[in-house]
Each structure stands twice: as C-alpha cells, then as structure tokens.
Amino acid sequence: MPLTHAIKPAPETKFVKISFKKNFRKNWRLLLFVLPALIYVLIFAYLPMYGIVIAFQDFTPVDDILGPNANWIGFGNFLRFFNEFRFWRLLTNTFLLSLFGFLVGFPIPIIVALMLNSLKNQKIAKKLQTIFYAPHFISVVVLVGMLYLFFGEYGLINNIARSINLEAYSYFLQAEAFRPLFIFSGNWQDFGWSAIIYLAALSGVDPHLHEAAIVEGASRVRRIFAIDIPAIIPTISIILILSIGNLMSVGYEKAFLMQTGANIVTSEIIATYVYKIGFLGTGEYGYATAIGLFNSIINVILLVIANVSARKFSGNSIW
Amino acid sequence: MHKNNIIIALTLSAIILSSCQGSNSTSEIDIDSLGYQWTDTSAPIIATKDAISFDVLSPKNALADNYDDMKVFNDLNDSTNVKISWRNLSESAYAAQKTLIMSDRNNYPDAIYHAGFSDKEIIQYSSRKVIIPLDEYFDKMPNLSAILEKRPDVRRMLTAPDGHIYTLPKVEEMGLMPYPNLLFVNKSWIADLITANLISFLTINDLNDGLNLTLEQFRTILSLFKTEDMNKNGKNDEIPLSFVYQNWQGNYSDLYATFGIPENINHLTVLDGNITFTATDSKWREATNYFYEWVRDGLIDREIFSQTQDFFLAKGKATDQRLGAFYWWESETVVKNPEDYIVLNPLIGLQGQQYIGVSNNQEMTRGEFVVFSKAAHPEILLTYMDRYYDPIISAQINYGPIGIVFEEELDEHGKLVQKPLPQGMTADELRLKNAPLGCFYLSYEEWENVINMEPRARLRLERLDDHAIPFVYPGASPIPNITYTMTEINALSTIELNLNSYVYEQQTQWLLNGGPSESQFNTFKNTLNNIGLQEALAIYQAAYNRYIAEFE
C-alpha cells in the first residue's frame, strides 16, 4: 500500500455501517490497548502545551504557572524578541540551515536509491545498502566528536593539509563553514537510512514494466525516468511535505554541540537560543517559551502551506 | 483489562513515589537540646558532633577533591561539630543546571556555596522568598560582624537594593586583580635568532625582564618563531603567541592597549571619573584591523578562540616546548621551563605609546553563598559559615589546609608560611586540589599580620610593580564593585547580556576574517546604541557617582 495510508485515518469500513453505540459496546476493550499511550501523550505532550501561557508572563524558575503572583505581560516577550539585534539572524540561520539541508538532503537518498536499484548485481546492492545505513546508528555525540577529530584545528584533514603544504582551515572557527559541515555530516549519516523507504517502493515495481521497456529499446537511464521515478512519486510527496513541515525545527542537539564562540553568527538557531535563554544565565523561562512558541507557529503555518500545495499539485496529502 | 490496568497503576505509582522526597533531617531537631553557642569562635558550635547536618550544593573545580574529602572541611567539622553534606558537581554542569536546580522546588539544598548569583538573581529569588536575608543572623556571626564594622565598603557592596544582605562576601585584597596580564617571551629562542643573525635590533645582553619592544619588532620575532623551528624538532609546530582570548586573566586586552585605549574584556573602564566604553573608539577599530593580520598570519594561536584556561595551561608542558610567547600572570604555571622566559614591558604601539588598561576584576564580590528559606536552623549554618572569616581559616579556605599547604609552625613573625611544593605539582594544582576557595576575608591587614603571601604571589606583585603598574593608561581606573538600585538592575540585565554577546561575536568575526571597515563599524555602533549602550552607560555613571560620593 502506498505510504499515504499509513497516516491518513482510514475511511469508514466497507462493511455495513454499525451505529457508534453498538460499536463501542462491542469494542471498548480495544480502547484499553491504546489507553496507556494516550495517557502518556496526554501528560507529556499536551500538559506542556498548557504551560505555553508562561510565554505571556515574566516567569522565573521558581514561579507557579497559574499562581496568584503570576506576572502577566501580554505580548511583551514577543515584542522583545522581535526587537533583538539577533532576531533576523536567528530566523535566517534556522531557515537557511533547514532549507539547504533539505535542498541537499532530499534528493540524495532518492538518487542513491535509484542508483542502487539500477545495479546489475543486486546482491552487492544489498550489501552496499547495509553499509550505507550503518552511520545512521551513530549517536549525535559520536558524530560531532568525529567531526572534531577530522576537522578540528589539528584534526586529520588539517594535518594532511599541512603535510602537503596547504593552509590549514579552521572548520570550527570560521562561521561560513558551519552550515556545510552540519549539512554534509547529516547527509553522510542519514542518506543510506532515508534511501530505504525509496528502495522499498522501488522493489514493488513490476518487473514486467522493465521487460517491456527493454524490448522497446529503452536505455537504462530512460527506464529510470519512465518507470522507477514515477513509482516513487507518492513516497516522495509525503516525505516532501513532512520535511517542509519540519523546516524550522532542524536538529538543535547537533547544532548545540557544534557551536563555538567563533561560529555563533551562523550556528545560533532559534532552538539553541531558546535553550540558552531558558537554561543558562538567569533562566528566563517566559521569554524562552515565547520564542519557542513563535517557532512552533511558523512550523504549523509551513506545514499547512505545504499540504495545501501538495494536494493541489499532486493529489497526495497528509489530510 | 487487568494487565493494562496494572501497568498504568505501576507507572503512575512509580512516578508519584519518586516525587515523594524524604523529610528534611534538620527540621525535626529541637534546637535547645543541641547546646548551640556562637560567641566563642574557637569552641564547637553545638555540643555533639554531627548532631545536625546541612545539605549544601556546590560546584567545584575539576582538579579539586570532593569537598567531603577535603581536610579543610573535615577540620572544620571537628572544630565546630556541625556536619555539612556536600553535593558537588562540576562548574560547567552547575552553569547548565542552575535554573533547573532553582525550579526543582522539592529538592532544594539548604544552601548553595559558590552560588555565583548575579544581582538580578538575588533580587528575583529574594523577592519570591526563596532565599532568606542573612543580615538577621549577623548577631550570631561574630567574625563577620566585626569585619563589617570596620569595613563599611564591604557592607555597602553586600547590601541589596531593599537594604538586606542575602549573600556572603569574598574579599581578597592583594593589589593584583586589576592587572591580569604579563607578557612572557622565550628568551633562549630570541637568543638563537640573534646568533643566527635573523634579528638585528637586539643583542643578547638585552634579553632581560623589562625588555621594551615595539609592536613591529615583536611581530618580526613572532614570524621568525613560526618559521624557524625554534624547538629543533624538525616540525613547524611552534605557537608564536597564545593566551586565553577573553578570560578574566591572560587575555587579549594588553594587545589592544598598544593602540592607546585602556582596554579590558568588558570594554568598560573609568577614565578621569567617566565611565567609558572602549569598543566604540576608532582606535579600537584600528586595533582590530591590525591584529586580524596577526591571526591571519598565524602569529596568534587560532585556538585562543576555543581553548579553555585548562587547555591553554597544558600547552606549555609538552615534551617539546612550543610556546614562543604568552600572556598570563606567571610563567611557572604555563611552561615547564620558566627559566627560559622573560617578562616584557608592555609593547610599544605604532605611535610610540606604551600603555596597558586595567581590568574590572573585583577584589571583593558578593553572591558566593545563599541560604534557602526551606533550611531549618539557618542560624547554626551561618555561625558555621562565620568561622570561614577567621583569618587562619580564610587562608586555608583560599589556599589549602595547614599541614598540606601551610606549615604547622608559624614563622618568626607569627604568620602562616607555605610549605615547599611537592615534586611534579605546580602551586596552582596543589592549591586547587586542596582548597575549596569561596567565602573568606583576606584584606591587606591579614597579609601584614597573619599570613605570608605565597612566593609566587609575591613574585607576581614585584613583576607587576616593575612591568605593568607604571604603564597604566593615565586617568584609567577600574570600576569598583558598585551596587545598583532595583530599577537599574532590571534595566541592565538584558542590555548587558546583549552588549556582551554582540561585541564578542563581532570582534571574533573581525579578528578571524578582517575588518571592520568604516561602514561596518558605523553599523556596529548603531546596533550597540539600539541594544541600549547609552542607557547602560548612564546607569553605570550614576551608580559610580553615588559610590564615589559615599566613599570619598
């Protein structure tokens, strides 16, 4: 089944429509299966949403959310954020990091999947696939640690450069190196894993289609465009939408580890700034929450836009 | 049904159970039964050993022993009978967790040592009654009360806008703090360069402490350090000049001062009674553009932008010496062959000026120790803390215990004297391992009458007298530890944070990539004003004027 059905709530069964009450009486035990997860999500995902009100307060770490001393300041926190000297820079950094990450990272797994699928020796293809998704399991700490070991001031790359009399380059001090390093390491880590979905879709392609194409003299390349790609378009659309919806919530854990005093002008994204405001210094919880809320809202807007456009253009959508 | 219900119940109860905290051990104690006394500062505070214990959170230096193991604290426990259960964590963990510690209301300690509370935090938490005023217990603190009597300036410094005192002081008056930098250079390397005829403006006889070099001469020397394999190990691994960028000590300020501005890491100083911001001066711009070239050419170690103080200190101790020159207070902590290094006078700038600025490192600070309102019997805890302000104990808190760092016997003047260093350890390391630092009072009086200064501190003072203090920019003085009103604190806290980050970011970018141009600098100045620079300067000036009026 195409991926759309994974997320879209299923339509009514094609059996006889039974009344809701009857269904409930018959099947209430099924609810109990999902109850633990429901309660968990209620506590850990929905309750915090209630805490969003502190975005409108001057809230310190020792305050109560709706205590009698709550210090309401309306949109004060938001105004303060918009007036910050770093406001545009934060937006740009976050957005560009995701955008470039997306522009580079989206096509690569597709291309690699197509390439692997086109290999004549599928046994080797399977082995390569396994090799390619191995880095996915590396933790972010180890990955960034490896980055420092390879690209640090006295890392492998710079040592090689020095030994062949090239200038060493400070990958972690030069602000303009941050994005490429972040994005390409992310791709290195995830392209194999992301390719799996496309490979799965490709493996569902009817071999007869290829047979017929060969007979008609289509080259391998032509066959890719005519058969393989159309087969994975639905998958591509859904992943596309999901990626766009997440454009503003790019991996802050990794950015945080890669920040140095010198590259902060490009490496400070909204999420890392929220962490600093909230947890370091005097802990301005209200202010940090306001910024986080702003971020979430932009995400939702992007998601809605993406979904609407996708539905208009390709008929595939999440809802 | 059964299985899921059980699971739900188990999970919820696990969560609930873990949030039930054990009750505070001190609250059930009846104070009358303890035999609490505070007037005799050499006798135990309570009658029975460990009859009461306090839970104190404290970040500690990475090299320090756990406070539970430190002799200083064990001795105090013996002499007072009060037990302190220390909760140690690393300094960086504390910095990351401080706000969470404050929001975890079920789990507050009785007090935090090395609290590092800013003025804003003090107001914030005292107004919400999370921390208690300590001045109400001063009658139970004889040592500290005596100090505050004879030092109204210390009392002023400690007092919050609402008139109460919420933290305990740290006072260390050695006359060292405003001068955090000395420039050291490897004289045997220069000697090699002279012998090889690569330098003509110096002779071997010149290579003594107090050598005067111009910027360009120094630059030539650094370039040669870089290319001439000075440590003769076949590799060009020499680091011409290193320091710790914007550390409180061993920082970049003296380099900028050669351009004729009294620079320090806050870019703020008092110049003829006016609070002055250095980073908007055109000379600051010139300095940045100039030193970019040094960074670009590798004369300044690029790692200054990322290394911590500890890693800087490790650099000069490798088997092959790599450090050509560095800024620090002393050479012994930095390099393993200090005899090869001489102290330079401040570098002579391009127009012939020879200045340094002064730093705002304070000799007395507040915010070291706070007590939470949940603590039961805080008076006992505070009488215990009062012991730290006895001169002999202060010395041990700051340097290490008698028996390990200090000799058991007083010297012929009746003062404490340091023991010789054990093999293989620097004075710094010995001190950090054994001394908690924190709350103590060591004023000029104590140095006169009670304790000998460490040999290296004395050496430092001499060197500063000869090579730093005479060159202070005329009219420049450090900003004292002024106190602000509540409105001022609230206004300042955000502005200061943003000012500091912004200048830091821009300066780092320019030093790495070149600049600023005229227009970039104008944008820089405008942004600073938008952030609130003028407002901040006005506040500083007003508070400073108040301070001067009170103490002059």
Next chain:
Amino acid sequence: MVKETRMHLSLNKRRKLRPYKDSTGDKIFYFVNGFVLFLLTLIVVYPLYFIIIASISDPDAIFNGDVYFFPIKITFEGYARLFNEPLIWTGYRNTIIYTVFGTAFNLLLTLPAGWALSRKNLPFRKLITWFFVITMFFGGGLIPYYLLVAKLGLVDNPLSMIVLGGVSVWNVFVCKSYFQANIPEELLEASHMDGCGEFRSFWHVVIPLSKPIIAVMVLFYAVGHWNSYFDALVFLSTEEYYPLQLVLKDILITAEVISNTGGSAETIIEQAKIANQIKYSSIIVSSIPIIILYPLVQKFFNKGFLIGSFK
C-alpha cells in the same frame, strides 16, 4: 522470445537469459553508476575505519598526521586509560539499564497502541489518530516540558531516563502500518470465533506474528535510548546517573578535564594527554552494542516483507 513468462525469475537469473547486449549508453551508465557508488562506499567506510585504526595507534603519530591507512605503533594505551576512568563504567551501566527498561516501557505502550489503531472497529479511531498526529507538529516547547518533568519529581532522577520519550508517535504509526498490512481482519475474526477475547487474541495470535515489527521497534527505541544525551544533560546533575553519551560528550566535545573521582592527582597536562588518547577508543567502546546489534538488524531488513511493512 519476449513473450515467454519470466514472472517468477529473479533479476539475476533473468540477466543471464537476456539475449540483448547493453548499448554503449547503457555501458557508460553502468560504469558511472558503479563508480559513484564505489566512491560513496569509501566516503562512508573510511571515517569509520580511521577511527578503528586511530584507536590503537600512538597518539603522537596521529597528531602528526602519520596515520592514514594503517595503525602506527600499535598500542592499547587508549583503551587501558579509558577503562581506568570510572565514569565510563558507570556510564555504561547506566545506559544499559536505561536502554533495557526504557525499551521495555516503550514496547508496552507502543505495540498495543499501534495494534488498536490498526483495527477499523476502534471507537473514536479518527479522533485518537488526530490526537497523536497533532503532537508530531506542535508542542508546548522545551521549557513547559521541563517544568512538567520537574513537577513530576523526575529531575535528577534516573527514572526520568526510562520514562521520558516513552511513546514515539511515529513508531506508533509504523506499528499501525504493519498490523494493518499483516494481520487481516479475517484472522482476528477466526480467533474471536474460537472464543478468544481481545487480549488473548493479541497475546496469542498477533504477537507471534509480529516478530519483525517487534524487532524493528526494539531496534528503534533501543538505539534511541542508547544514543540520547540531551535529556540527560538537562535533567541529571549527579554524575552517578550519567549515561554513556553524556560522559562521551565531555570527552569528545567539551574536552573537559574529567573530574577526579579518586585516584592519584593528575596534573593538567596528564589530563589533556589522556583526553586525547581516549577519544578514539571511547567512540569504539560506546558503539560496541550497535556494532553487535547491526548484523541482527540486517537480517530483518533484508527480508523483503519488513521493507514492505514500511509501506
């Protein structure tokens, strides 16, 4: 010739039988394709390989850039020093505990939820689905989340490492997909007719058929627990509770001088030297379970029908 049925032949066999030769265009394509894939393989493999050889090489040699393809002056000093560091042992122990119990907790919540959602006759099905989906795109944010965790008393509490992240909505939907695709209604009906209620059906019929998805869930969640550091960074202040990744962070990234928990006084230079040596060995040692788990994972992944479940 073409009309011979080749439906049941594998690709490889088919290749042998195909009488057509590749055109030149195709030859070039295959060559380029193979070459690029080869390069990619190198790019993926070399860094990992380098870490391995560096972990057993002399640190000065590494610093000098002498180590490229082969280890130099093989030494296990890096590993020896690593194991001397008590935090590594506590980190390992903690991470194992967090992973085992955390994953068990995850499965307990996720599998039944995925199962229920896969059944069309679940009351409020659409509502519940939306309830979950919304949380994927909108949340309270970092601060309110942490305030809640603090209120629940989970701060500086190892239980937090087990309980937090208990349900990944994404994983719930993957399970749902699997169950929808692989456990048809008819099977359920048969089980009901045999007198099994919902729970017995789940336990006796569904679970045995779910080995692949359970394996995948174990993999996803276990790796998630094993690799996590941020929650630990924020919520844990007692070193005794630190998971491995947090200890690694100090070794690899902040390059902190590891605090002395007993042992002889190490000077600063000693600490710095140790720090450098153990970076590589620490990466290897912390990744061992993944390395071990990996071949097992492969087995399931290469079984086509698991890939089908992704659909």
